Amino acid sequence: MNVLKLGLPKGSLEQTTIDLMKKSGWRVTTSSRSYFPNIDDPELACSLVRAQEMARYVELGSLDCGVTGKDWIAENSSDVEVICDLVYSKASFRPTRWVLAVPAESPIRRAEDLAGKRISTELVGFTRRYFAERNVPVSVEFSWGATEAKVAAGLCDAIVEVTETGSTLRANGLVIIADLMESNPQLIANRAALADPFKRGKIDQISILLQGALKAEAQVGLKMNVPRERVGEVIALLPSITGPTVANLYEKDWLSIEVVIAEKVVRDLIPRLVSAGAEGIIEYPLNKVL
Numbered sequence: 001m002n003v004l005k006l007g008l009p010k011g012s013l014e015q016t017t018i019d020l021m022k023k024s025g026w027r028v029t030t031s032s033r034s035y036f037p038n039i040d041d042p043e044l045a046c047s048l049v050r051a052q053e054m055a056r057y058v059e060l061g062s063l064d065c066g067v068t069g070k071d072w073i074a075e076n077s078s079d080v081e082v083i084c085d086l087v088y089s090k091a092s093f094r095p096t097r098w099v100l101a102v103p104a105e106s107p108i109r110r111a112e113d114l115a116g117k118r119i120s121t122e123l124v125g126f127t128r129r130y131f132a133e134r135n136v137p138v139s140v141e142f143s144w145g146a147t148e149a150k151v152a153a154g155l156c157d158a159i160v161e162v163t164e165t166g167s168t169l170r171a172n173g174l175v176i177i178a179d180l181m182e183s184n185p186q187l188i189a190n191r192a193a194l195a196d197p198f199k200r201g202k203i204d205q206i207s208i209l210l211q212g213a214l215k216a217e218a219q220v221g222l223k224m225n226v227p228r229e230r231v232g233e234v235i236a237l238l239p240s241i242t243g244p245t246v247a248n249l250y251e252k253d254w255l256s257i258e259v260v261i262a263e264k265v266v267r268d269l270i271p272r273l274v275s276a277g278a279e280g281i282i283e284y285p286l287n288k289v290l
Contacts, residue, residue: 007066023213064193071183121160148172212288230277
């Protein structure tokens with residue numbers, strides 16, 4: 001049987017990715033004792049791999065495809081194909097920023113001011129290339145963690161760190177002096193797998209369903225009954241992806257209206273729909289929008 005080797009990120013993205021796989025149609029079961037999760041698809045073989053290493057294993061062919069961050073693809077200069085971006089409103093899948101930060105009291109305010117200085121980061125390769133492209137000689141040291149504390153303790157002059165809002169950096173007395181890169185999770189594949197008809201088809205299936213599940217995260221379905229004479233009034237209130245579905249109710253002068261809309265507008269929209277004559281309003285979550 002043909003099998004596609006899929007890498008799932010171990011760590012901060014692990015549970016979010018597994019939840020997304022479930023919404024996409026696959027149930028993944030993990031164990032603290034195994035790096036090889038079970039999945040209810042005989043055509044898939046899953047491995048848990050740290051996001052930092054995923055692109056390398058995909059490039060080498062140990063994995064056919066996997067989910068990792070754009071930042072780690074850049075860090076390793078990996079020769080892989082990006083199939084799709086995986087971004088949505090949940091905190092763990094929102095885009096993040098890699099920034100250059102220094103102590104608030106430091107006179108350093110530009111990347112160029114760091115000539116001859118030490119920088120601590122987990123993103124060593126990317127940081128070295130960033131400064132080399134600007135002809136700024138710096139010493140870049142790998143950080144195993146607690147990077148903010150290193151600059152506060154005087155172990156380095158600046159750090160390159162990942163952040164969403166910058167609040168942790170500010171709490172540690174640091175200021176951001178440059179944005180270096182925005183990153184988000186991506187589905188990637190190696191070129192050999194994409195040249196194989198079975199594996200290409202399976203990768204495309206995963207991509208389509210993952211994107212459909214992500215799109216559904218911010219959408220809900222609304223269904224309601226409306227008197228025929230007030231249908232125009234109700235429809236005028238409804239933002240939708242295409243247009244509402246309207247159907248006659250059996251032996252009644254009422255219509256059923258169904259629509260997919262952004263979840264964020266529902267709390268303001270429902271009272272207006274009631275005022276416009278809608279009744280029996282049902283809101284329901286969506287697994288996928290394609």
